[in-house]
Amino acid sequence: MSEILRLDRVSRRFSGLQALREVTLGINKGEVLGLIGPNGAGKTTLVNTVCGVTPANSGTITFDGQDITRIKTFQAARLGLSRTFQIVQPFAEFSALDNVAAAALFSQPGESLKSAREEARAHLAFVGLEAQASQSAATLTLAMRKRLELAKALAMKPKLLFLDEVNAGLNSAEVERATKLIHQLAADGITIVMIEHLMKVVLNVCTRIVVLHNGQLIADGEPRDVIKNPAVVDAYLGQQYAQRNAANG
Amino acid sequence: MKRANLALLIVLACLAALPLVGGAYALRLGTMACMYAILALSWNVVGGLAGYPSFATAAFFGFGAYATGVLLNAGLPLTVSILAALIGSFVLAGLLGAVLLRLRGHYFAIASLSLVGVLRELVNNATDLTGGGMGLNIPLASGSSIMADALFFFYGMWGLLLATALMVIAVSASKLGFGLVCIRQNETAANMIGLNATLYKSIAFGLSACFVAAAGGLYAAWVHYIDPSDVFDILYSVKPIVMTLMGGLGSPLGAACGAFLYLVLEEVVWRNYIQIHSGVLGVLIVALLLLLPHGLVSLRFRNFWRKAKHV
Amino acid sequence: MLAAQIIINALVLGCLYACIAIGFSLVWGVLNVINLIHGSIIVLGAYLAWGAYQSMAISPWYVLPVAVPVFFVFGYLLQRLLLNRVLHAPVLVTLTLTFGLDLILNNAMIYFFKADYRKLTLKPPMGSVSLFHVVVPVDRLIATVLALALTGLLYLLLRHSRIGRAIVAVRLDRDAAILMGVDVRSIYAIAFGIGAALAGCAGVLMALIFPISALTSSSYLDKAFVVCVLGGLGSVSGALAGGLLLALVEGIGSAAIGPAYATTLSFALLIVFLLFRPQGLLGRKGFE
Numbered sequence: 001m002s003e004i005l006r007l008d009r010v011s012r013r014f015s016g017l018q019a020l021r022e023v024t025l026g027i028n029k030g031e032v033l034g035l036i037g038p039n040g041a042g043k044t045t046l047v048n049t050v051c052g053v054t055p056a057n058s059g060t061i062t063f064d065g066q067d068i069t070r071i072k073t074f075q076a077a078r079l080g081l082s083r084t085f086q087i088v089q090p091f092a093e094f095s096a097l098d099n100v101a102a103a104a105l106f107s108q109p110g111e112s113l114k115s116a117r118e119e120a121r122a123h124l125a126f127v128g129l130e131a132q133a134s135q136s137a138a139t140l141t142l143a144m145r146k147r148l149e150l151a152k153a154l155a156m157k158p159k160l161l162f163l164d165e166v167n168a169g170l171n172s173a174e175v176e177r178a179t180k181l182i183h184q185l186a187a188d189g190i191t192i193v194m195i196e197h198l199m200k201v202v203l204n205v206c207t208r209i210v211v212l213h214n215g216q217l218i219a220d221g222e223p224r225d226v227i228k229n230p231a232v233v234d235a236y237l238g239q240q241y242a243q244r245n246a247a248n249g
Numbered sequence: 250m251k252r253a254n255l256a257l258l259i260v261l262a263c264l265a266a267l268p269l270v271g272g273a274y275a276l277r278l279g280t281m282a283c284m285y286a287i288l289a290l291s292w293n294v295v296g297g298l299a300g301y302p303s304f305a306t307a308a309f310f311g312f313g314a315y316a317t318g319v320l321l322n323a324g325l326p327l328t329v330s331i332l333a334a335l336i337g338s339f340v341l342a343g344l345l346g347a348v349l350l351r352l353r354g355h356y357f358a359i360a361s362l363s364l365v366g367v368l369r370e371l372v373n374n375a376t377d378l379t380g381g382g383m384g385l386n387i388p389l390a391s392g393s394s395i396m397a398d399a400l401f402f403f404y405g406m407w408g409l410l411l412a413t414a415l416m417v418i419a420v421s422a423s424k425l426g427f428g429l430v431c432i433r434q435n436e437t438a439a440n441m442i443g444l445n446a447t448l449y450k451s452i453a454f455g456l457s458a459c460f461v462a463a464a465g466g467l468y469a470a471w472v473h474y475i476d477p478s479d480v481f482d483i484l485y486s487v488k489p490i491v492m493t494l495m496g497g498l499g500s501p502l503g504a505a506c507g508a509f510l511y512l513v514l515e516e517v518v519w520r521n522y523i524q525i526h527s528g529v530l531g532v533l534i535v536a537l538l539l540l541l542p543h544g545l546v547s548l549r550f551r552n553f554w555r556k557a558k559h560v
Numbered sequence: 561m562l563a564a565q566i567i568i569n570a571l572v573l574g575c576l577y578a579c580i581a582i583g584f585s586l587v588w589g590v591l592n593v594i595n596l597i598h599g600s601i602i603v604l605g606a607y608l609a610w611g612a613y614q615s616m617a618i619s620p621w622y623v624l625p626v627a628v629p630v631f632f633v634f635g636y637l638l639q640r641l642l643l644n645r646v647l648h649a650p651v652l653v654t655l656t657l658t659f660g661l662d663l664i665l666n667n668a669m670i671y672f673f674k675a676d677y678r679k680l681t682l683k684p685p686m687g688s689v690s691l692f693h694v695v696v697p698v699d700r701l702i703a704t705v706l707a708l709a710l711t712g713l714l715y716l717l718l719r720h721s722r723i724g725r726a727i728v729a730v731r732l733d734r735d736a737a738i739l740m741g742v743d744v745r746s747i748y749a750i751a752f753g754i755g756a757a758l759a760g761c762a763g764v765l766m767a768l769i770f771p772i773s774a775l776t777s778s779s780y781l782d783k784a785f786v787v788c789v790l791g792g793l794g795s796v797s798g799a800l801a802g803g804l805l806l807a808l809v810e811g812i813g814s815a816a817i818g819p820a821y822a823t824t825l826s827f828a829l830l831i832v833f834l835l836f837r838p839q840g841l842l843g844r845k846g847f848e
Contacts, residue, residue, distance in 0.1 A: 051441070077443030089438040091431055102431050105424060107443035113427060156442060302652040352834055354651050355594055359785060360834045363827050366782060370824040483778075487659050490652060525671055531663030538657045539645055 004029045004160055004191050005050070010059035012042075012049050012215075019045040021215040022059065027160070032182070032192045034206035034223065036199075038236050042215040043195045047083055047162045052076045064159065077107050080159035084149040084166055086195070090137035096144075097133040100124055100151045107156035116155075123151040127181060143174045150181065161185065163194040167201060179204060199227070199241070211236060254418045257502040261411055268400055276399040278516060280471065283406035285492060285508040287413045287464040292489035293504045294417060295457040298426060299450055300433030301350060305361035306461055307485035308368045309338050313462025314469040314480040315372055318385045321470065331466040338462030339455040346454030347447055362486070369481035384476030387469055402471045409467060413460040417501045420456065429453055491534055566815055568694045570807040572704045578803030579707035579765065580780055581787035582714060582796065583758030589793045590731045590751040593643065594651075596658040598759050599781030600665040601631065605763020606772040607673060610680045613767075620680070620764050621706060627760045635756025639749040647748070662777070669774035677771040703765040710761055714754070715796040727751050782823075786830045792840020801841045 005027040012020040019042045027033055035043050048054045050061055052073040061069045063079060071079075091099050100120035105111050111119075124130050127147040132140060140148060146166055153161055163182070167175045175198065182205050186192055196202050202209065202223065209226040211219040213235040219226050226232055233241070267279045288306055295303045313334040320330035349360050372379045379385055393401075420426045428449045431439040440446050469475045488511065489504075496507025518529045580602060587595045605627055609620040638661070646653050686698035718724035729737040730747045738744055762780075770776065783806070791802020806826055813825040833840065 053437075053441075072445075073440040074443050074445045077441060083441065085438075085441075089435055089441070091434040091438065093430075093434055102427065102439075102444075103442040106428065106431075106439075113424060152442065296652070302650065302655065304655070348835060349831075352838070355588070355592070356834055356838055358594065358651050358655055359789065360831055363782075363785065363830050367824060367827040367831070370821075370827065374820050374824060483659075487656060490656055494653075494656070525667055528664045528667030528671070531660040531665075531667065534660030534663065535642065535657060538649075538653055538660070539642065 002029050003027065004064055006062045007046075007050070008060045008062070010046075010049060010056045010061060012045055012054060013057050014054075019215050020049060020056075023212075023215070023217055025210060025217060025220070027191060027193060029191055030186075030189055031208055032186045032194065032206050034202040034209040035193055035195045035212065036197070036202060036209060036236065037212035041212040041236075043212055044086060044164060045215075046212065047164055047193075047195070050076070051081055051083055051162070074106075077156060078109070080157065081162075082107070082153040082156040082158035082160075083162035084146070084153050084164055086164040086168065088142075088145040088149050090140075090145055090148055090152075092138040093136060095134045095136055096124060096129055096140065096148055096151075097121065099137050099148055100155045103152040104155040120151075120155060123155045126154065126184075127151045128177070143170050146170065146178070147181075150178075154185075158190060160191045160193065163192060163196075165195055165197065167196060167198055175201065199237070203227075251422075253500055253502040254421070257414055257418070257505055260502070260505060261407070261414060264410075265404075265407055268403065273396060273399050276403045278512065280399075280403045280406045282509050282512045283403070283410040284464050284468060285488065285512050286505045287406070287410050287460050288485065288489040289492040289496070289504040289508040290410075290413045290417050290501055291457045291461045293457075293493055293501060294420060294429075295450075295453045296490065297493060297500075297504070298421070298429040298433065299453050301450070301454075302354070302358045302490075303361045303454070303457065304358055304483070304486040304490075305342075305364045305454075305458070306489050307481050307483055308361075308365040309342060309458040309461045310465040310468075310485045311365070311368055311372065311477070311481035312338050312341065313465030314475050315379055315385065316462065317466030318387050318469045318475055319378055321387055322385070327470055331463050331470075334466040335459045335463040339459035342458030343451045343455035346451040350447070350450040350454060362483070365481055365483060365486060369477045372477045372481070379477075382477060384474055384479075385469075387473045387475070402467065405467050406464065406471075409460060409463050414501065414505070416456060416460065420453075421501065425449060425452060487534075491537065495537060562815070564692060565694050566811045567808075568691065568696060570811040571804065572696060572700055572807075573811070574804035574807035575704045575707045575711075575800070576762075576765065576769070576803070577783055577787050577806055578791075578800045579710055579758070579762045581784040581791075581803060582711055582799045583755035583762070584781075584784035585788045585791075585793055585799050586714070586727075586758070587752055587755040588788060590727055591639075591643075591647075591748050593654045593658065593752075595752075595755065596655065596781065597638075597662040597665060598755070598784055599777035599779070600662050600669065600774070601635075601756055601759035602763040602766060602780045603669060603772065603774055603777045604665065605631065605760035606680075606767040606770075607669065607678075607763075608760070609764040609767035610678055610772050613680055613682075619682070620768055621702065623764050624706070624761055627764050628757045631760030632753040632757040634753075634760075636749045636753035638756070639752035640745075643752065644745050644748060647745075666774050666777055673774065675773055675775055677773045677775075679771050680767045682768075699768045703768045707762070707765055710758065711796055711800065714758065717754075718796070723747075723750060727754075782826075786826050788840070789830050789833050789838075790840055798840055805841065 003026045007023050007025045009022040009024055010020055011022055023046065035046065037043055045054060049056050052071045052075065056069055060067060063081060068076060068079065091102060094102065097117060097120050100123050101113065101116040104119045105113060105116040121130065121133065124133050127150050129144060129147055129151060132144060137145065137148060150166065166178055170178065179201055182192065194206065206223055208221065209223045210217055211226060211232045218235060219229045219232045227237060264279065267275060292303065292306055295301050316334040316337055317330045320333055321327065345364065349357065352360050373381050428439070428444050431444060432446050432449060436446055465480060492507035492511045493504045495510055497503030514533060515530065518526050522529050584595055584598045587593055608627055609623045612618040612623045613620065643657065646657055682699060688695050688697040689701065718728055726742050726747050729740065729742060730744055734744060786806050787799060787802035790805050791798035791800065809829055810822045810826060814822040
């Protein structure tokens with residue numbers, strides 16, 4: 001398997017707070033990687049650092065054989081790095097269709113507004129929002145806006161897709177629906193890194209898990225192994241979860 | 250083409266027929282109307298579409314006036330001088346925009362406002378080139394009759410207005426315009442989908458400056474004499490904002506109509522209350538901002554209110 | 561000796577600049593409003609001092625206790641009646657609104673007092689003192705001391721009074737202050753009133769030193785801008801630091817490359833600070 005993304009001793013500081021400490025991590029093509037850890041562990045910072053929102057203070061990041069450590073956000077997007085936001089970021093005045101069209105238009109060279117809108121319809125249909133295409137993004141429900149984020153990310157034809165808590169705030173039926181979508185994407189061969197708190201989803205979807213704690217990677221491996229790792233249990237999952245899991249498994 | 254933009258072109262076509270019905274006074278007003286509309290339409294590109302509260306209009310108006318004045322004095326023909334001012338200010342504003350448009354909200358407003366001060370002081374100090382505070386005389390090229398002159402400058406300004414309107418219409422229908430609206434709504438998300446926001450904002454700032462500079466240049470040739478406190482007057486920055494607010498933000502037709510309406514008000518005030526004209530103008534501005542949001546253009550305006558909270 | 565003179569002049573002028581800017585900084589910091597009428601209020605204060613001296617021979621420092629309530633009420637009403645209506649409006653609207661108000665006040669002053677430059681000349685003149693072989697006019701020195709005193713007074717007010725703490729609370733976190741039961745609209749009006757009172761007092765002091773005309777209002781406003789950005793919004797000490805820095809730069813700049821470039825220099829400095837250190841020298845969140 002070939003690597004699509006490599007972080008080599010990447011660190012990021014925020015005035016006094018060390019959000020990432022020498023993170024070294026490789027992600028393989030076609031993988032669905034679960035990035036888990038307690039709140040404030042640096043998961044979203046990791047995504048922001050790769051996407052150029054908060055550039056690394058030290059270390060190097062390579063994407064598809066290209067050094068992207070100092071890349072600007074919009075360049076990262078054009079290279080095929082795309083992401084959804086933990087807190088959804090739609091263009092509130094635009095219709096759902098134009099939201100997705102904007103993503104297609106600006107990430108793909110040579111796209112016209114007309115062709116972008118046509119493509120956008122297909123992506124909206126994929127996430128089940130075709131009926132809301134002309135509705136303004138501000139009027140959508142949270143679950144719909146989360147799916148809109150996903151459609152926007154897909155319109156960018158990602159090689160690597162970061163899903164930042166796409167399930168947070170959703171009810172179980174909605175989670176199930178989102179999980180199905182992620183399975184489909186993985187089947188289509190998109191490499192996915194998902195930040196997720198719902199362990200059920202992580203175990204269901206991910207082929208590998210890495211655990212971040214206080215800005216450091218503390219575990220990396222097969223899902224079944226990682227959740228039994230004592231350090232992970234201590235830092236994140238908690239004893240109760242481990243016992244329940246042992247009883248079930 | 251959108252209906253409103255078509256209406257704008259029709260309004261402009263009607264304006265072109267003004268010499269058929271009016272004399273020298275009407276032509277003077279018509280020339281001013283075209284000039285104001287150029288300022289308002291241009292401001293709308295950066296202020297209305299991209300949502301950046303720019304107070305830099307006066308800077309580029311003065312820049313254009315002086316660039317043209319200096320070149321005319323150097324013996325270049327009028328069209329060449331104005332073209333040079335137009336291109337020069339596009340480049341200047343584009344470069345400045347890349348730097349200044351990193352600022353947001355109040356900080357951008359202040360920076361754009363102080364741009365006016367910086368350019369005015371530079372012109373004031375470059376006495377050899379610009380005459381400094383003494384002002385600059387612009388040689389009179391034509392030497393023909395007053396009426397012919399009035400016609401010439403009216404159609405000159407009208408032509409610039411037409412060019413500005415076509416630019417604005419083209420921008421709003423283009424990828425650029427779409428991108429600027431994305432930037433106004435959510436700049437972070439705009440970057441995240443691969444939009445080069447810095448480049449887009451720079452181009453928008455350049456476009457919003459170049460026709461203003463050309464108008465400044467033609468104005469300089471028209472009035473034959475300019476001085477720094479006249480052409481770098483902060484009022485040139487504020488008026489287009491007031492006009493656009495009057496006519497409805499984001500709509501080129503609204504901006505142009507706002508400009509015409511504003512000119513009429515200004516002319517009435519100027520003629521009747523010369524001593525207190527700026528005070529009356531102030532009252533108009535205050536009344537417009539406090540009362541009109543729920544009046545004439547309330548629908549568009551209230552939309553803007555919500556949008557622009559994030560500015 | 562020239563260097564010493566430049567530095568002493570800058571110290572004196574710097575305190576005056578701080579006094580000019582402090583009310584502007586308070587309003588910007590607390591209300592998030594760039595108050596373009598500030599310069600005209602300063603000029604109005606100067607006219608008040610001038611009028612009192614011309615008609616009743618009252619020295620400017622005795623005018624201060626009158627100026628404070630007069631301008632406070634003026635500012636309070638302005639905010640209560642007009643500006644509070646556009647609290648949540650975008651920058652564009654508040655800026656344009658205060659610009660319109662400034663046009664009105666400025667035009668009114670030109671209408672009543674004409675645009676001619678007036679000078680308040682104390683009789684008999686107060687002469688000057690020599691500090692370390694550096695000559696400073698006494699009236700200028702008095703103005704400086706009073707300017708510092710006003711600045712100190714604001715600091716104490718914000719630090720120790722109930723109202724002051726409420727103002728700081730609103731600046732730090734408006735929503736939290738509302739939840740704590742602070743009446744934000746009235747705090748805004750009070751803060752604007754204090755800002756206006758400070759501007760008026762600054763004007764009274766300026767009358768001792770500079771010629772008086774409505775035409776000078778924009779130069780006061782420019783100074784306030786620059787001082788705020790240099791020193792950083794949100795602190796009394798920031799305004800002092802900004803005032804001193806501006807006065808030093810102007811003083812050294814005009815000695816080195818000529819007085820004509822002093823204004824250009826200060827604007828250039830303003831833009832550089834905006835871009836690279838928008839929080840200013842001493843910027844922080846509270847206003848104390």
